Amino acid sequence: MRRSLVLVLALAACRHVPERFDSPDVAARYFAEKRGITADVDINARYRDARAHAVRMAQTSVAAAALGRRPVAEAATATQSGAWQFLGPGNVGGRTRALLIDPHDPDVMYAGAVSGGVWKTTDGGQSWAAVTDFLPNLAVNSLAFDPDDSAVIYAGTGEGYFREDVRGTALPIRGNGIFVSRDRGATWQHLPSTDGEDFYWVNDLAVSAHDSRRIYAATRNGVFRSRDGGATWTRVLAANVTGGCLDLAFRGGTANDYLFAACGTLDQGTVYRAAQAEVDDAWTAVLSEPGMGRTSLAVAPSNPSVVYALAARNGGELDQGLFALFRSSQSGDPGSWSVQTKPGATADPFGPLLLTNVISAMRGECESVDTTNATNMGWHCNVVAVDPLDADRVWAAGVDLLRSDDGGRTWGLASYWWTNYQAASYVHADQHVIAFHPAYDGAANQTMLVTGDGGVFRTDNARAAVASGIRNACFPEASSVAFRSLSRDFGTTQFYHGAPYPDGATYLGGAQDNGTVIGTDGEVNSWRMAFGGDGGYVAIDPVDPSNVYAESQFGRIVRSTNGGLSFLPVGAPRFEPFIFIAPFLVDPNRHLTLWLGGGRRLWRNDFSNSAGWAAASSVLPSGMISAVAVAFGGRTLFGTSEGAIHRGTTSTLPASNAGWPSARPRGGWVSSLTFDPANSSVAYATYAGFGGTHVWKTTDAGATWTPLDGSGDGALPDIPAHSMAIDGPRLYLGTDLGIFVSIDGGTQWAAESTFPRVITEAVVLGNTARGRALFAFTHGRGAWRVDLEPPPRRRAISR
Numbered sequence: 001m002r003r004s005l006v007l008v009l010a011l012a013a014c015r016h017v018p019e020r021f022d023s024p025d026v027a028a029r030y031f032a033e034k035r036g037i038t039a040d041v042d043i044n045a046r047y048r049d050a051r052a053h054a055v056r057m058a059q060t061s062v063a064a065a066a067l068g069r070r071p072v073a074e075a076a077t078a079t080q081s082g083a084w085q086f087l088g089p090g091n092v093g094g095r096t097r098a099l100l101i102d103p104h105d106p107d108v109m110y111a112g113a114v115s116g117g118v119w120k121t122t123d124g125g126q127s128w129a130a131v132t133d134f135l136p137n138l139a140v141n142s143l144a145f146d147p148d149d150s151a152v153i154y155a156g157t158g159e160g161y162f163r164e165d166v167r168g169t170a171l172p173i174r175g176n177g178i179f180v181s182r183d184r185g186a187t188w189q190h191l192p193s194t195d196g197e198d199f200y201w202v203n204d205l206a207v208s209a210h211d212s213r214r215i216y217a218a219t220r221n222g223v224f225r226s227r228d229g230g231a232t233w234t235r236v237l238a239a240n241v242t243g244g245c246l247d248l249a250f251r252g253g254t255a256n257d258y259l260f261a262a263c264g265t266l267d268q269g270t271v272y273r274a275a276q277a278e279v280d281d282a283w284t285a286v287l288s289e290p291g292m293g294r295t296s297l298a299v300a301p302s303n304p305s306v307v308y309a310l311a312a313r314n315g316g317e318l319d320q321g322l323f324a325l326f327r328s329s330q331s332g333d334p335g336s337w338s339v340q341t342k343p344g345a346t347a348d349p350f351g352p353l354l355l356t357n358v359i360s361a362m363r364g365e366c367e368s369v370d371t372t373n374a375t376n377m378g379w380h381c382n383v384v385a386v387d388p389l390d391a392d393r394v395w396a397a398g399v400d401l402l403r404s405d406d407g408g409r410t411w412g413l414a415s416y417w418w419t420n421y422q423a424a425s426y427v428h429a430d431q432h433v434i435a436f437h438p439a440y441d442g443a444a445n446q447t448m449l450v451t452g453d454g455g456v457f458r459t460d461n462a463r464a465a466v467a468s469g470i471r472n473a474c475f476p477e478a479s480s481v482a483f484r485s486l487s488r489d490f491g492t493t494q495f496y497h498g499a500p501y502p503d504g505a506t507y508l509g510g511a512q513d514n515g516t517v518i519g520t521d522g523e524v525n526s527w528r529m530a531f532g533g534d535g536g537y538v539a540i541d542p543v544d545p546s547n548v549y550a551e552s553q554f555g556r557i558v559r560s561t562n563g564g565l566s567f568l569p570v571g572a573p574r575f576e577p578f579i580f581i582a583p584f585l586v587d588p589n590r591h592l593t594l595w596l597g598g599g600r601r602l603w604r605n606d607f608s609n610s611a612g613w614a615a616a617s618s619v620l621p622s623g624m625i626s627a628v629a630v631a632f633g634g635r636t637l638f639g640t641s642e643g644a645i646h647r648g649t650t651s652t653l654p655a656s657n658a659g660w661p662s663a664r665p666r667g668g669w670v671s672s673l674t675f676d677p678a679n680s681s682v683a684y685a686t687y688a689g690f691g692g693t694h695v696w697k698t699t700d701a702g703a704t705w706t707p708l709d710g711s712g713d714g715a716l717p718d719i720p721a722h723s724m725a726i727d728g729p730r731l732y733l734g735t736d737l738g739i740f741v742s743i744d745g746g747t748q749w750a751a752e753s754t755f756p757r758v759i760t761e762a763v764v765l766g767n768t769a770r771g772r773a774l775f776a777f778t779h780g781r782g783a784w785r786v787d788l789e790p791p792p793r794r795r796a797i798s799r
Helices: 003-014 024-035 043-056 062-067 470-474
Strands: 085-088 096-101 109-113 117-121 140-146 149-157 178-181 202-207 215-219 222-226 234-238 245-250 258-263 270-275 283-287 292-299 307-313 322-328 337-341 383-386 394-397 401-404 431-436 448-452 455-459 483-485 495-500 506-511 515-520 528-531 548-552 556-560 568-571 584-586 593-596 603-606 613-615 625-630 635-640 645-649 670-676 679-687 695-698 721-727 730-735 738-742 750-752 760-768 771-778 783-787
Touching: 062 738, 062 783, 096 431, 096 448, 096 455, 109 140, 117 140, 140 202, 149 202, 215 258, 222 245, 222 258, 234 270, 245 292, 258 292, 270 292, 283 322, 292 322, 307 383, 383 431, 394 431, 495 771, 495 783, 506 548, 515 548, 528 548, 548 584, 584 625, 593 625, 635 670, 635 679, 679 721, 721 771, 730 760, 738 760, 760 783
Parallel strands: 096 140, 202 245, 292 383, 495 760, 625 670, 670 721, 721 760
Antiparallel strands: 085 783, 096 109, 109 117, 140 149, 149 178, 202 215, 215 222, 215 245, 222 234, 245 258, 258 270, 270 283, 292 307, 307 322, 322 337, 383 394, 394 401, 431 448, 448 455, 455 483, 495 506, 506 515, 515 528, 548 556, 556 568, 584 593, 593 603, 603 613, 625 635, 635 645, 670 679, 679 695, 721 730, 730 738, 738 750, 760 771, 771 783
């Protein structure tokens, strides 16, 4: 194919790229607003109390109940899922911020997913298994080995990265301190000394190579040091800046080597240095410039005197783009840092884009760079690493991976997130870790692993040529570095919603940074992306399942008429602001009508007449529509982000809020509304906030509501609730701590003890060839299914 034609095809794809950008900053704000998290809410204490309450509750097993067996007790070890079947995706990794490679057996690796826990592989990434499904907290953000014994692993929890526009109200996923395994991940124990606000966000961990009882933790409140293997801790570096301390790096070699710490995300970024063997751990600021933000660090293994610092910019036109790449050849001494790459100070086209979505900055046919509307991600994805054998060969990444072979002065593009996922240069966007194989020699072994928002990737030719020249930003084949995904059985996908097809053998869901994906029974590792961006709600026409609907962020609806093989945009109503994940559904009475919430009005779209979107209510005086439900017969409910629940019927189609009378059982985010399929006068509402009742019931189609959280040890814990499935008197509730079950219509509740304690955004009833089943779509552990009916008995053969 001629190069000009390749360029045209590449740019045709590029023109659609902006619709596929993810929005991790808005996702963090949505996560917090939905749960009512503010700066004065001690969310960690709330989760701790909720888990303690869940342990006191009766324990149940949906699968065991279906088989007439006793439930299996909860175990804080590897996943014990009973008869719950993991559906996948095994090949669509979620956000992964930590990776360890066993130096004694490189086939053994551990990965940390920010809402999916710790994962282990013993075959070099050909398959993975979860090892922390029942820990109190699955937000694993950092990992570290004991350098004397790789059987000992420390896991720090809490994802402490966020943008200024969510500061104070939209705190990221909090952790619960540090956990340790002393048997290669088989069992884990919490370090009680890390219980408390100093360890809500453990951004990085480092263990001294000279004294394995000396552990350092970079947290939101500074750098903490333990001298006794984590039994006690002392803060050795206070960091009164937004984000605290985020990165640690050792300068290895001698007993009096340095430890570096980078602190500050949105306030002044500063690199500090201390001699790790000093009694008092005296720290010195060695690098700080006005406008410098989040900074990542790397020490050259072949020459530990060489240190790199990759800093994002705070403020201005290039906010969260590159501030500068610095290098010191004198062990980071103050005044020894030189600028290798900086926007406006270099003619190199790729260097200034190290922390920018490269393709978003391309003008025309990749003929020049325009950063005016570029997507900068330095607060979110920011990592630098040095080739183990060459101090001048340095890797840096934000959205894509880039490499310099001259100490950071000029750069080439190694990966392309927007190309076909089967292309050799494809690596999912947003990088967080770059690690090298322990036997890396730069020749026979050039293996490098990276992790990001799409799981784990590997290259075996890390020294191959990278793409140079701005025009090659449009040509993924210009990079000779070949990557492949190691996300196999790596079930860390962060779903917001999901649904099965009528046969129950195929299912789809919308996921954070992984679009809308579709899977099929028996194909855990063969899910495919049907539509990009941040995925949200999905819906399947129950009459004609060839009609499938999905969305990307802010209510951008797409429709498929071929069962999900391809989608065309429907869009969102013009001039209407929408929440990040907008609820919508197919009308069960008129299967070609779609109902859309997420904004200040309720909308409908009748695809039988191509009339487009029509408002079904006037503008709400306050709040946004956060949940919608339509029953057989036409009764309709919609709930808001401020707790109100409006009622009406689709037959009258009121155009004003006067036609939608409301009740307000409580304040907070109405996360779901569900009609009883046997009686449309009965419906259930769930609320995602802390405090107050989380489940409510109406028996008069929404006019009045009664609390349904149970009582005593049979009451639900104070935990955000997201979704309800109704099976006669049996209720299934998806929450931030997994699934809870009531067998008596909500009078008493029990904790599902054989399902991971993971954020469960959607629980849905469906049918399979074996009978009824319950599907669960989680934010961090993918999709699951359990049969609700025992398998048919085999008839005995008479002889």
